[in-house]
Amino acid sequence: MTLDSVVQAIQAKGKAEVDAILAEAQAERERTLSEVRAESDRALAEAEVRAKEAAERKRVQDLARAELEARKLVLAAQKEDLDEVYRRALERLGNLKENPDFLRMLLKANELEWKSGGRVYSNARDEAVVKGLVGKAYAGHVDATGGLVIESADGSRRVDLRYESILRDVWNDSVREVADILWPSRKSKA
Numbered sequence: 001m002t003l004d005s006v007v008q009a010i011q012a013k014g015k016a017e018v019d020a021i022l023a024e025a026q027a028e029r030e031r032t033l034s035e036v037r038a039e040s041d042r043a044l045a046e047a048e049v050r051a052k053e054a055a056e057r058k059r060v061q062d063l064a065r066a067e068l069e070a071r072k073l074v075l076a077a078q079k080e081d082l083d084e085v086y087r088r089a090l091e092r093l094g095n096l097k098e099n100p101d102f103l104r105m106l107l108k109a110n111e112l113e114w115k116s117g118g119r120v121y122s123n124a125r126d127e128a129v130v131k132g133l134v135g136k137a138y139a140g141h142v143d144a145t146g147g148l149v150i151e152s153a154d155g156s157r158r159v160d161l162r163y164e165s166i167l168r169d170v171w172n173d174s175v176r177e178v179a180d181i182l183w184p185s186r187k188s189k190a
Helices: 003-094 099-109 109-114 126-138 163-182 185-189
Strands: 120-121 136-143 147-150 158-162
Touching: 003 136, 003 163, 099 109, 099 126, 099 147, 109 126, 109 147, 109 185, 120 126, 158 163
Parallel strands: 120 136
Antiparallel strands: 120 147, 147 158
């Protein structure tokens, strides 16, 4: 074997080794790229799932927040309506033509309080009627739409029979029924 043939054999062997190393490096590169792509696809899919879940949570929260705000607005409007009904009811009580009869009934039902030295108060508009019914027991005016305040002889006890107080007691006992009459749809939800 000549020197040229030995050099050629060494070069051929070197080229074969280089080609094998390059092929192995290329295969390693492809395998690494494939793993990175697969990992990237998994990470992207997981991020997409998390984003969809977060978006759904936010949508549900926003919807709940909007429903709560709408409910608050409805309740505020209903409260305004109830306040207006209350105000009108009180106004009508003070202007009833039967007012003198009501005052008589209140005095009759509580005569033990005022006939034994007690004092009776009314609003200025009802003074003549009440004074005519109780005489010297009439003690003056109170701020009221109508009705009476009766004070015991020793001043230790007051019976508040003002229309405001009576309506407030009745109102507190029946405001739910009033609301059900005004907004019947509430019954079906309860």
